[in-house]
Amino acid sequence: MEKLKTGGVYTGTVEGYSSEGLGIVRLDGAVVFVPGTVRGETVELKITRVMKTAAAGELVRVHEPSPERSEPECPHFGVCGGCDFQHLTYTEExxxxxxxxxxxLERLGGTDLQVEEILGARNPFRYRNKSQYPVGADGTVGFYRARSHQVVPIQRCLIQSEVSDKTAQAVREWMRRYKISAYDETTGKGLVRHIYVRVNRVGQSLCCVVANSRQVPREPELAAYVCAAAPSTVGVVLNTNTRRGNVILGDRYRTLWGQDFLMDTLCGLEFKLSVPSFYQVNRDQAEVLYHKALEFAGLTGQETVLDLYCGIGTITLCMADSAARVLGAEIVPAAIDDARENAVRNHIDNAEFFCADAADIAAKLEREGLRPDVITVDPPRKGLSEEVVASVAGMRPRRVVYVSCDPATLGRDIKRFAGLGYRAVRACAVDMFPATCHVETVVLLSKGEVDSKKIRVEFSLEDMDM
Structure with missing residues (x-):
């Protein structure tokens, strides 16, 4: 790293991409991360920062563009921090x-399992059914600049639904017309913090305005502006968040007009979505993901399935028709209420839901002697705790289906499962978030005999190779 100097200009070849979608260039053995570059290109880059084990750079010139380079369709790409890959063809992404x-899987999971395929989206644009627009202190509505809380004004986003964009602009016009203040996170003063919109399969929408107060001026006019811009709106809700920090939603909701929920269909089932409900943001790809999880589960109709982190019961209920009994666990009470309602709504009578932390419910069911045939987990980005992994393994299911939104924590957890006798035998990636660096993965873990000495030797050899 001593040879690289901040401000220095160097030439190198892009070898691949980082987890954040940055191009990777190696210079004298040092890794340099360069945004906006494409694998295989020879580029001139300028070092902007030298760190202990790597460096950051910016693109100066591309000597010969890759055939996989694409002209970004969004004029805000590179300024807004929402998308990472609009400079790539979809094949390269x-x-x-x-x-x-x-x-x-290889570096963190310690396995040589190959990813069978990645299932791409038929339409990589306008796919998000949930949109969250931050509001800047000056009333700007848009999205954050990369690695900052500065709001870039954006009226049209290519990965949000058109209904969401129109709704956000309607709220902005309401704020401007009636001089409604925006929240300033540096002072903690002002009212409107975020505009939150859900859209269902048939184009109906639910609008939630997040405010630093239990009420805002001109509430009837707010509803009127939203409904005029998006006539298929089913409800306008006010959420109160008076806490400092970057958590979007508070705990209090009040319906200003219409209803406080939205109905949607997924995998042939109907689901009720309240504002805080966890629901995959790409409906079409969620169906692809859940069908793959069902395939990995290998159900015959005789099994008991336990679904941890079940949310409003999407995976649980999608598996109910192929299993004898399904159980879902989730820590959010409102989500469990929705899950139970969704089971009744879809005439599913072999599903049970528990409101508890995943580690607690897994340990409780293990103590009670529950022996599910299949356990599915769909944890948040931080993955599973060691306690959850141990409890899952302690119930001795034949198969564990792990749905992950973060490859790094997935790899870590696969290694933990391996130490408890569960080997990763299948893996498939699903592109749930086109244009961004995020990716979903489904992994099947199977119970097998463990030779601890053999595992230690294999890990040791891998470390030596690294």
Whole structure:
């Protein structure tokens, strides 16, 4: 690292991509991360920062563009921090995401399991059914600049639904017309913090305005502006968040007009979505993901399935028709209420839901002697705790289906499962978030005999190779 100097200009070849979608260039053995570059290109770059084990750079010139380079369709790309890959063809984006999962399985998971495929989206635009627009202190509505809380004014985003964009602009016009203040996170003063919109399969929408107060001026006019811009709106809700920090939603909700929920269909089932409900943001790809999870589960109709981190019961209920009994666990009470309602709504009578922390419910069911045939987990980005992994393994299911939104924590947890006798035998990536660096993965873990000495030797050899 001593040879690289901040401000220095160097020439190198892009070898691949980081987990954040940055191009990787090696200079004298040092890794330099360069945004906006494409694998295979020879580029001139300027070092902007030298760190202990790597460096950051910016693109100066591309000597010969890769055939996989694409002209970004969004004029805000590179300024707004929402998208990472609009400078790539979709084929190259899928390669980068599949490779990211493969690297995590090998380096962090200690396995040579190959990612079978990556399932791309038929339409990589306008796919998000949930949109969250931050509001800047000056009333700007848009999205954050990369690695900052500065709001970039954006009226049209190519990965949000058009209904969401129109709704956000309607709220902005309401604020401007009636001089409604925006929240300033540096002072803690002002009212409107975020605009939150859900949209269902048929174009109906639910609007939630997040405010630093239990009420805002001109509430009837707010509803009128929203409904005029998006006539298929089913409800306008006010959420109160008076806490400092970057958590979007508070705990209090009040319906200003219409209803406080939205109905949607997924995998042939109907689901009720309240504002805080966890629901995959790409409906079409969620169906692809859940069908793959169902395939990995290998159900015959005789099994008991336990679904941890079940949310409003999407995976649980999608598996109910193929199992004898399904159980879902989730820590959010409102989500469990919705899950139970969703089971009744879809005439599913072999599903049970528990409101508890995943580690607690897993340990409780293990103590009670529950022996599910299949356990599915779909944890948040931080993955599973060691306690959850131990409890899952302690119930001795034949198969564990792990749905992950973060390859790094997935790799870590696969290694933990391996130490408890569960080997990763299948893996598939699903592109749930086109244009961004995020990727979903489904992994099947199977119970097998463990030779602890053999595992230690294999890990030792891998470390030596690294």
């Amino acid at each position: 899928l390669w980068a995401k599949r490779q990211r999962v493969q690297d995590a």
